Amino acid sequence: MNEHFSIGETAKLNNISIQTLRYYDKLGIFKPEYTDPNNGYRYYHISQFFYLDIIKYLKGIQTPLEEIRQIILTTPQEMQRFLEDQENTIENEFKKLENAKCLLEKKKRQLKEQLEICEKERGEVYFRSIKEDRILKMATQSLNPFKGRSGLYVRKLANVLEEKGCIIENQYGYIYSLKPYDDSNMNYEYIYTSVSEESLNIEEPMTIDAIASGDYVCIAFDWSENNKDYYHYYQKLYNYITSNHIQTDGKVYEVSLPTNYSSLKKETFLTELRAKKIEQ
Incomplete structure (x- = not known):
């Protein structure tokens, strides 16, 4: 043979x-x-x-x-240790892939939501049902829709997620109080981004929170760095809520969705202001 x-x-x-x-x-x-x-x-x-x-x-x-x-x-003993380490590596990769899948599904929902908002008439108040969104948020100082640099806050949120091994969500929002303003005293209270991971050990000044599901009264408009009409749209939403005696949770949730994805183009967003309706 x-x-x-x-x-x-x-x-x-x-x-x-x-x-x-x-x-x-x-x-x-x-x-x-x-x-x-x-x-x-x-x-x-x-x-x-x-x-x-x-x-x-x-x-x-x-x-x-x-x-x-x-x-x-190597020896069989060393081979066993290697296989145990490799098993842990593969399990971690599974978790990353599961997180990536969750993020993919969330991004598809967000784009579907964005297309839904696009169908709304710009600058007109409407109602929309919104699902719960788990968020990572941090308090802001001297940051508002008209001036101030949000980039540093965005980097802080992104860096924390990277340190925790999370995939970074590229959608950020802001939270502030629903109340009378003039265009000089409107300030954001929090900046946030969505998170898909179920459990994260987060330390101050950041916290894990959730934006509740429910019916929201909203207004959408096209926003860019040069847009000076933000206050006008906010005031229109506020007046609608007060004149129609709509009870809310007292907060405004702002979400800006990019309408282009290249830094070579002008920075433009579709912005939606939301206030959660509370049933009386």
Whole structure:
């Protein structure tokens, strides 16, 4: 019985390409037992196939080739420790993929919601049912719709999420009190972003909260850095609520949704102001 096989035969018997076997040989991961000095042909012994299966297994659990080269030289005890570490790595990757899937589903809902808002007449008050949104929020100072830089607050929220291994939500909102203003004393109280993760250990000054589900009275308008009409739209919403004796939770929730996705274009957003209606 022939116990030595050419590189082509070995490739066919083990469902692996000749190029891969040559690459393994070059890396020192899996070498032929014998190379004919006359013609340079490589021959593998049948007993080597067992070790090739180990390599294929390690590759199947996403082990980099450089690590495989080190692992196959270790003891069974070290192999066990590696597999336990690899299991933890894979579980963490599963969690990241699950979070990514949740974020994808949420983003699809947000875009559907954005298209729904787009169908509303700009600058006119309307009612809309909104689902609960779990948020990460932090208090703001000297920040309002007309001036102030929100970028630093956005970075702080994003950095905390990155440190917790979360995928960053690219939608941010603001919360402030529903009350009479002039355009000089309107200030945001909180900035927030949505979070998909179920449990996060967050420290002050940031907190985990939720924007409750329910019916909201809303107004939408196109907003940009040069837009001076924000106060006008807020006042229209406020007057509608007070003149119709609508009870709310006393807060305004502002959400701005991008209408382009490139920094090369002018920064524009579809902005919606929302106030939660409380049933009397």
